[in-house]
Amino acid sequence: MGKLIINGGKRLQGELSLQGSKNAVLPVMAAAALCTGGNGSASSTGKITLTNCPVISDRFCAGRILSSLGARVTGSGNTCLIDPTYIDNSVIESSLMRSMRSSVIFMGALLGRTGHCTLCYPGGCDLGPRPIDMHLSSLRKMGAVIEDEHGKIECTAPKGLSGCRISLSFPSVGATENIMLAAATAQGETIISNAAREPEICCLADFLRLCGGRISGDGGGRIVISGVEKLTFPEEEEFSIIPDRIAATTYLSAVACTGGELLLTDCNPVHLEAVIPVFEQMGCYVRCFGSSIYIHRRERVKPAETIRTMVYPGFPTDTQAVVMSPLCTASGTTVFVENIFENRYRHTDALCRMGADIRAEGKVAVVTGVKELYGTTADAPDLRGGAAIVCAALGANGTSEIYRTEYIDRGYEDIDGNLRSLGADITRG
Numbered sequence: 001m002g003k004l005i006i007n008g009g010k011r012l013q014g015e016l017s018l019q020g021s022k023n024a025v026l027p028v029m030a031a032a033a034l035c036t037g038g039n040g041s042a043s044s045t046g047k048i049t050l051t052n053c054p055v056i057s058d059r060f061c062a063g064r065i066l067s068s069l070g071a072r073v074t075g076s077g078n079t080c081l082i083d084p085t086y087i088d089n090s091v092i093e094s095s096l097m098r099s100m101r102s103s104v105i106f107m108g109a110l111l112g113r114t115g116h117c118t119l120c121y122p123g124g125c126d127l128g129p130r131p132i133d134m135h136l137s138s139l140r141k142m143g144a145v146i147e148d149e150h151g152k153i154e155c156t157a158p159k160g161l162s163g164c165r166i167s168l169s170f171p172s173v174g175a176t177e178n179i180m181l182a183a184a185t186a187q188g189e190t191i192i193s194n195a196a197r198e199p200e201i202c203c204l205a206d207f208l209r210l211c212g213g214r215i216s217g218d219g220g221g222r223i224v225i226s227g228v229e230k231l232t233f234p235e236e237e238e239f240s241i242i243p244d245r246i247a248a249t250t251y252l253s254a255v256a257c258t259g260g261e262l263l264l265t266d267c268n269p270v271h272l273e274a275v276i277p278v279f280e281q282m283g284c285y286v287r288c289f290g291s292s293i294y295i296h297r298r299e300r301v302k303p304a305e306t307i308r309t310m311v312y313p314g315f316p317t318d319t320q321a322v323v324m325s326p327l328c329t330a331s332g333t334t335v336f337v338e339n340i341f342e343n344r345y346r347h348t349d350a351l352c353r354m355g356a357d358i359r360a361e362g363k364v365a366v367v368t369g370v371k372e373l374y375g376t377t378a379d380a381p382d383l384r385g386g387a388a389i390v391c392a393a394l395g396a397n398g399t400s401e402i403y404r405t406e407y408i409d410r411g412y413e414d415i416d417g418n419l420r421s422l423g424a425d426i427t428r429g
């Protein structure tokens with residue numbers, strides 16, 4: 001069990017290139033399982049080249065799933081090479097399924113490629129019950145026969161998958177992705193109404209289109225997919241993963257916690273349009289230009305207007321925890337309303353131990369700013385909660401030890417190295 005040791009109170013300053021998106025690379029890697037490889041000749045290897053991939057544990061878990069299916073996964077650093085030609089297995093062992101939430105979208109890809117798959121319920125951060133009912137009902141509507149026996153899921157598509165109209169009761173990101181993957185090579189047209197609009201959905205659609213998929217409407221609430229015979233990645237191409245908007249918000253929050261200034265490069269500021277106004281309400285100076293975001297925090301943070309988490313393009317639930325950290329020492333009170341997950345205030349215990357005044361009950365958390373926070377010892381409760389505790393510790397008075405860093409490393413590439421490069425006193429224990 002890893003730990004991070006932080007001696008807080010150091011002002012951050014510098015420039016940082018933003019990592020690729022965890023929530024974009026995972027569905028794209030699942031989509032790779034849909035692709036037929038080359039014809040085996042030297043000139044047509046069917047190899048898929050993904051660039052700007054974050055070096056995070058979830059990416060390597062997705063790589064292990066692909067390898068267990070028979071794909072060849074290589075590459076180093078921010079480049080991932082996948083050869084799907086020899087995929088011949090459609091059973092994902094439970095230890096791999098349980099390692100992250102995103103494993104569930106291999107269901108749509110494997111059904112699309114092989115017509116069957118065996119898996120169990122996915123893992124992922126404990127943010128409350130994380131059902132997959134919308135995934136299962138949508139795939140059943142497309143013709144999949146799915147038996148769910150006490151968590152073990154057997155899927156077959158005896159007559160193949162057929163396109164149909166699917167209206168989601170909630171714009172679920174994962175369910176939208178699963179349907180897109182299953183529909184990409186299904187017979188006929190699939191229309192997803194009330195689809196998720198996140199940038200990660202558009203990234204997946206871009207990848208599928210590059211492979212010959214026929215998809216339109218992504219980014220809006222209505223996605224139309226016309227099934228094609230097969231998907232093949234043009235091996236002379238490279239596909240770049242979009243920047244990680246949640247990691248971007250995390251580094252902006254770190255500066256808002258410590259004071260200082262940061263130039264974040266290789267971002268897409270459009271993806272942060274719901275988040276940047278909150279930093280401006282805090283009194284931070286924020287400017288976006290091209291693919292960079294500049295933030296400067298001079299004085300004590302001010303409170304923000306009520307923050308309600310919504311589906312994209314609203315305020316992201318994934319940024320709720322990290323944005324709460326700087327507001328713990330604001331000169332007033334900020335109210336949070338968490339509308340997406342039932343149990344997403346698990347970071348508040350540690351923040352309160354640091355001296356924060358937070359009253360969380362149900363969907364609502366009331367954060368009354370205090371003068372300063374103090375170092376503590378805490379376990380990261382989940383990925384974004386752990387990042388929030390890191391941000392708070394950076395601005396706190398004294399030393400903090402944060403355990404269960406494996407949660408944080410699931411989604412953040414070299415978080416301690418990045419923060420050290422900005423002047424933070426942070427080391428891995």
Ligand code: EPZ
Nearest residue numbers: 023102129130131132133134135172173174175318340341
């Ligand atoms: C994705 O999770 C992200 N994960 C999450 O990011 C993110 O918080 C979430 O979308 C919302 O934006 C990845 O992309 C890997 P949902 P996902 O399906 O797909 C309910 C992070 O920190 N629901 O949009 O699991 C569900 O319980 C992670 O990077 C059903 O009821 O989210 C939740 O309340 C955390 N039935 C809501 O919908 C279903 O079949 C949103 O879930 C599916 C979902």
